[in-house]
Amino acid sequence: MDSDNHTLAxxxxEMIKKRKKEGIDIPLNEKVQGKETTTLLEDVYLIHNALPEINIEDIKLNTVFLGRTFSAPIIIDSMTGGTDEALLINKRLxxxxxxxxxxxxxxxxxxxxKSDKLVKSYSVARSIAPNAFLIANIGGAQLAEGLSKNDVKQIIKMIDADALAIHLxxxxxxxxxxGEPHFKGILQKITSLVNDIEIPVIVKEVGSGISPEVAVKLQGAGIRAINMAGSGGTSWAGIEKIRADSAKSYIKSNLGNLFWDWGIPTALCVLLASKYVDIPLIASGGLRNGLEIAKCLMLGAKMCAMAFPFLKRAAKSEDELDKFAQLILAQLRGTMFLLGSSDIDSLVNTRYILKDKLASMLNSYEFRRNKN
Structure with missing residues (x-):
């Protein structure tokens, strides 16, 4: 019996490793970005300042988030672990x-x-980045299904985490x-977990966004920040549709195609949530450059996160990844220069214009506090 259990384990x-590998390979090799949906950041119009009265080298990008000072308001967002490829990628990141x-x-x-052999694919990040702010990650579905307090503490210890993200x-x-589409009781589990651990808890989506009604509930649960992860970037419905095709699952494949673009666009997520909650918001979902980071900060985000752009470069080489990091910092600094913003505080107080679809959706949204 013990032998049978060992074989099942x-x-x-092996199934988890295979899924994790596909979670890297498919975004890198297949077209799984949004089809018709966008982040709607194109509907945020920035007003050029011809008299910036600053020198670009004097612009400061530093910000404070969850009690820590960061050199820039940027998060390398949750991506991978559990495979040999993930070990190399997480080392580079x-x-x-x-x-x-x-x-x-x-x-x-x-x-x-599940396996001690896979721990290093995560812990390598702390080994290589002893001073970095690292965010551990567990699934809301697993939490709802009964992930134990000891399991959560083990996950935190695995990378000596500074914060814990629960992904929805x-x-x-x-x-x-x-998949395990079982989320009954998840809000109460989140509330209990917040009280059980000492580090800040962040709740994040993975690309479908978080409505202001959900954001209000999460703030009430005591979490410290929300990663909005709106639609307009990588489609996990698309990724899973491709996996469902390989598994010859007709219904799952059809659902993936139907809901490929499902979600709340990133710009709308941030704008709406910033009106109703006071905890810090992380903008993510389809961000591709420093200009879009600046826009999200102006809309109400405290930090901005990117996953696919970092993954794409990390899978190529350390040099490509380093060039990209330098590029997005230059893009953010350049945007601030053209707006006349000397630091992040002045940037977030700079005027902008909302147009077209984003303005229309924002004006027509009806907040419902008791909405499920």
Whole structure:
């Protein structure tokens, strides 16, 4: 019986490793960005300042988030772990986080709980980045299904985490061939977890966004920040649709195609939530450059996170990744120069114009405090 259980455990680990590998390979090699949806950041019009009265080298990008000072308001967002490829990617990302003072999130660490052999693919980030702000990661579905307090503490210890992210991914769980779309009781589990651990808890989506009604509930649960992860970037419905095709799952594939663009666009997420909650917001979902980072900060975000752009470069080389880090900092600084903003505080108080679809959606949104 023990032998049978061991064999089953090994099979489960191999399945997780396979899924984690596909979670890297598919975004890098297939077209899984939003089809018709966008972040709506194109509808945020910035007003050029022909008299900036600043020198570009004097512009300061530093900001404070969850009690820590960061050299820039940038997070390398949660991506991967649990495979040999992930070990190399997380090592490279950790190097960049340490070098440039970025925060860094790890991919879901469930795999590290299943096998000690997979722990290093996560812990390498702390080994290479002893001073970086690292964010551990667990799934809301697993928390709802009964992930223990000891499991959570093990996940935190795995990378000596500075914060813990709980990812909410109902769309992905719905379409994933081996998904677990079981979220009943999740809000109470989040509330309990906040009281059980000492580090800040962040709740994040993975690409479908968080409505202001949900944001208000999460703030009431005591979490310290929300990662909005709106639509307009990588589609996890698209990724899981491709996996469902390989698994010959007709219904899952159809659902993936139907809900490919499902979600709340990133710009709308940030604008709406900033009206109703006071805790810091992290803008993510389809951000691709420093100009879009500046826009999100102006809309109400405290930090901005990117996943796919970092993954894409990390999979190529350390040099490509380093060039990209330098590029987005230059883009952010350049945007601030053209707006006449000498620091992040002045940037967030700079005027902008909302136009077209974003303005229309914002004006027509009806907040419902008791909405489920």
């Amino acid at each position: 090994e099979k489960e680990v 950790g190097q960049i986080a340490e070098k440039y003072g970025f925060a860094m999130g790890l991919g879901s660490q469930r795999a590290g709980l 991914n109902p769309l992905q769980e719905l379409i994933q061939p081996e």
